[in-house]
Structure formats: C-alpha cells, structure tokens
Amino acid sequence: MEITMQDPVQDEDGDGDGDGDRLSSLPDRIFHRIISFLTLKDLARLSFASRRCQELCNSTPTLSLSNIDLLEPDNILCRLSIYAFLHTLMLDRCSHRVKMQSLSLLWSFQHSLPDEENLVWSWLQHAVDSGVGEFNLDFTGKPFSLPVCVLGCGSLISLVVNTNNGVLQFPSTLSLSYASSSKLRLLTLESVRMEDDIFQQWLPSFKFLKALSLSKVSGMKSMRITSSSIEKLRIASDDDLCHIQIQEVEKLNELYIFCRVNNCGTKSLEISAPNLQRFFWEGFAVDYLCMRSSSHLWQATIDLSLPADQPRRQLR
Template structure:
C-alpha cells in the first residue's frame, strides 16, 4: 500500500503590512492520487521524462518503473547524433527496462532510426543496435504487452527475422510493424491469436501461408493495414471478424483477394506493374465505405455492394477500359455519396453515350483540374444518369502553366439545352472557380435554373475574386438561395 501523503504548509501573505503568515495547510494533490490515475498521467510522458520522475521520491520511482505505457518515440535528436551518444542512450534505456522487471506493459511504442554517418567519419559501431532493439521487443512480450507499435530503420534487416515470440503473445491486441523490410515468418497455426488490429509496413512476408494464418488463427481481428509488403505476389485474406481493410502497394503484389461478412470499410491504393496479369477480388456484402485509387486490373470480381453509403474512385483507366469502369460503377449501384476524379469521369463518359448505373446518388463530388471543353461532355453525360442528386461539390485545381486553356466553349445556352433532371432536385452546391468561362457559366446555370437551391458556396483564388463575383452577381437567382463567397486557401 502506498504511504499516506503528508500535508505541507502553504504560506500566504495577508494584510497591508506585507507580512506573511502560515494560514492553512493543504494536501499535495498529485501525490494523493490513486496509482491508476497517476499511471494514466504518466502515459503521456516519454521514457526520458519517466526516468526523470524516478528522481523525485521513492514512491514516484516505483510509479515510474511500473508505468504501463512506455514511449520510446520522442527522444531528442541530439541524444542519437553520434555513436557515443547512441550507445549511452541505449544503455540508459536498457537499465530502465531492467529495473522495471516484469511489471506489465500495456503499450510500448518505439521510433528508432539508424545512424547515418558523415562521409568523413570512421566505421560506425551502431550496427549492433539491431540485436538490442530485438531485446526490447522481447522484453515487452515478456511483460504481457497489449499494444506494440514499432517503427525501426535497421542496418541489415536480413541479419535476423522479426521475433516470432510477438505473434505468440496471448495478451497482444494491437501490433504495428514498420521495419524497412525485415522478414516476417509465418507463426504456428496451433496458436490462436487475440489480435484485433494488425498494421504491416515495409516488411517482407516469408510465404503466402502468413495470410492463411491471419485468416485461420486471428479470430478476433477487426483491422488489417498492409502498406508496401513484399516477398509474395498473392495476398488472400478471408475473415469472419474483419471490419476495416487498408491496402497500399506499388508494383509488389499481383493478386489481391479480401473476403468478410463484417467488412465495412475498404481502402485500396494499388498501382500494379502489369494490370493484364493482375486480379482483384472483393467479397464484402455489408460494405459501407470504399476508396479505390490506382490502375484497373484485368480480372475484377466485386459483386454488388448493396449497403454501400460512400465511395471514392481515383482510377487510371485506359481508353479501351470503358467496360471495366462500367463494371465498377455497376458494383456501386446503391451508393449514396460518390467522389470521382477527372480520369474516372473522362474515360467512360467523354463520348456522351454512357449513362451512369448509379442513379441513386444523392451527393456527388468531382475532383478535377479545370472544366475544359474536353471534359464538359463527360460531365453532362454523368449528370444525365444522376436524377436524384441534390448535393454537388466540384473541387478543381487548374494547371499552373495555363489555367484558362480551352475552357470557354460551353456557355449558358448549352447548359440550358441539356434539360438535366437533377437541376430540379439540387439543394446545396460547392464549386471552386477560377477565371474560366465554362466553370462560371455552369455556376450561373445552376443559380438561374435550380428552383430548390438553398445554398451555393463559391471558392475562388484571390487573383480572380473580382471577375468571378461580378459575373455571378449578374445572375438572376431562381430560388432564395444564399450565395457564399470564399477565398481559396493555398494548397501545399
């Protein structure tokens, strides 16, 4: 039991004479807190600060050494600038871990970069850090860690594989590994993992049995994040518990298959090297949100996402891939909110002959460059297939070299002749404009023809403020809509 904190006298100055007298005694409130509350406060400190707290008193030393959250990720760069400093720091931290003993570690976070020496320096002695870092990981496992977040830049990741003891830790709930292509071997299928979240970045998977292990042995996994994993060309995951899947890859994977009844959120950023030899298979009947960026692969199996609420498509289709884009859009037939980039709009709709199979959309966001003459027919064709749309957002970023290039061929008369059905449903519009006629005339068409419009937000660059506002204020607004003008913030 922790000793009862002592009261300490507080002197207060009273009276006009400036004399000070001891008026009352107060309890040291920080020392009077329960251990679990103090541990929560200590969880916000770095390990360097925890070591300093050890010097305050015997009780605070015990509390610091038993703190369940250890953050080795905010160490001043000066402490790791030279071989000598790094050696002293590692010894310092290892001594702290030694004195902790087997006290439970709830969360252990490490961010450790290798030592990059100047060209004129002699041989670096820091290569041995690899084994010492592995010792830290094993210490966390021994202390029944629940959250393990490892970001390490190793010297030679082929020297030793990732410690298999981590995957055999029964208390582990969340694991994040970012270790510049260290080797992950397949754990034993006989062990049932309690992982609920797994994040892998810049690692090498020994063989495709690893994801079979995830499918079979991780019965409680809800989140799986894969970013630039290497070593295998085929990734296949089938899980009855998985809810969130994130996948980012450039040229490493050829075949991806993800399946799960509980999958609600999928993000895919995949730029395959050979789309003709690649495949994507998604079986997620209860999917709510989908974001897909990258190339279209030759073999697609998506099914119907009948519960889809929001989707983002940033595809890079070729001109001969119209059918593939149409297949993707058919899978999104029930989506309510959709975001499309310029390439995804231009290929299937540019000839004006294809009607979008996504007529249930209520909110459309277009992320484009400028509303060029080449793009306008595609936009019109897209609009024709969206009779139920009542929220429209147009995000534009004109090219810096010539933002007004080829942007003046479609005036108000053209837009009125299209007889677009959605115009009577439209209620809210946000549109980014610059000094180009096509965009301004589209905004004027909406203001003058959308009888149920409630609000239009117009965003413009500072240099185009006068011409944009002047032309729009000349419009005869068909409804009582509020028009809000905002200056565009600079993008980084």
C-alpha cells in the same frame, strides 16, 4: 524534454521524498502522464531522483521509448548505460507484475550495438509478460523480424508496425499454432516490405481480428486475404502489388482499396464478400475484375484512371 527538479528535502529514511520534491508528490495519474512525454534518457534520470520517482517510473501503464537521440557515434557508453537501465526497468516491471497498457517503440538500428535486436526482442517479451494491450512499433535501419511472442500474445488488442519501407519478417509457418491464443483485434502494417507470403499464412490464425490496415505495403506482386473475423479492411499500395484476392471473408462489411500500380503487366482484383456494405476503390483500373454477389452493399465509391503510359485500348 529536460527534467529540472529542486533538491529534495531528505526525509528520515534519506529517500528524498519530502515536501521539496514537488514532482513526486503529484497524483500517480498525472505523474504517469508526464512520463509519457519523456525521452528515454530523461526517464533514466528521473528514475534516480528519488525512491518515489523510481516506483512511479516502474509502474507507469504506458511506455514510449526511442533511441533516436542516442545515435551519435561518440555516444556509445551513454547508449550502453541507457539500454542497461531499460533492461532493468523491464525486468523489474515483470517481477512486480506491473500491468502494461501500451508500449510505443521508435527504434533505429543504424550504428546498432552487438545483439541490439535481441535486446529489443527481450523488451517486447517483457511487455508481453506484463499483459500489454497495445504495441506501436516503428523501426528503421535494418530488416526486423516480429517475435512469435508478439503475434501470440493473449492480451494484445492492437498491433501497429511501421518499418519505414524496411523489410518486415514474420515467423515461419511452424509457429502458426502460437496465433491460436491471440486476441488481436486491430492490425496495422504501414510502410513495410514483405518479401514472402508467410504473413498471408498467419492471417487466418487471428480468430478475433476485426480491422486490418495495409498501408504502403510493398514487396509482393500478389496478395490473398482470407479471414473468418475481419469486418474492416484497408489496402493501399503504389508499388509492386498487381493481384489482390479477397476471399472467405464472410464478416467483411467495409472495404477500402487505394492502388496505383503501373510497373507491372496484368492487374486483377477478385472480391468475394457476401456481407459487404461499403466499398471504396480508388487508383488505376485493372485488367480483370471479379466481384461476386454482395446483396448487402448499399454504398460504393469508385474513382479509377489509367496510367499515363497505358493506351485505353488495352483495358478490358
């Protein structure tokens, strides 16, 4: 989106906030809505149009940022200047205690600049310091490590992470105490690879988590879900995941499983959810199923098939 503005009529202070600047005279909520559609480059341009524009860019409750249109190899100087602007923007928001409702970050680390990942970490930290309520993070180009500040953010309600089948790394178990202050209620991991079980160690620490969605999660052959708070769970996988254990989930009432894994040997599914009410299971049959008593179950839909290369006689 390109920003086209009339030359503003200079006021007595020379700010350019006169009647000629029609955009900056809009109500704040409408201006903030317009900002949510701008590219990062256009946001930088707009913030320098007038003092009023700068104040409104700095005060918008939602930010949607992407570097996808800045990745040309001959565009390094432009990228450096835009990143410097963004860093200043985040610092200014923190210093003025501007409340942030949500931050959406679509970021590619292909042809990344030195310390670019550290820059992104610092922006996430600034968002946390600004009391962010929602993170929508979409990364490509290299493995990405979630900062501890994100997982332990006391104001964060919703976290959505997509690495486009890239590796997502969680902090070590030494940082688990940070999650005790988290109020996270919705966690969605989509198209991510996890090459260790640290995520499973983090999960029980989120005491307020109500909904967990794991879509196209790969890299693990077995997954164990335990939580004292989760009410809705969705697991979708078509690669690697052979063994699923869902245990100690007393509040779970909705469970959705979509698994079509045919590149491993024995497959198993174990469920212990005494208050489960709705159960949907679609995909390939497993060799071992254990589902303990669910006296509250009132709706179940099961649609299973055998992989094309698996003889029926192997199913038990």
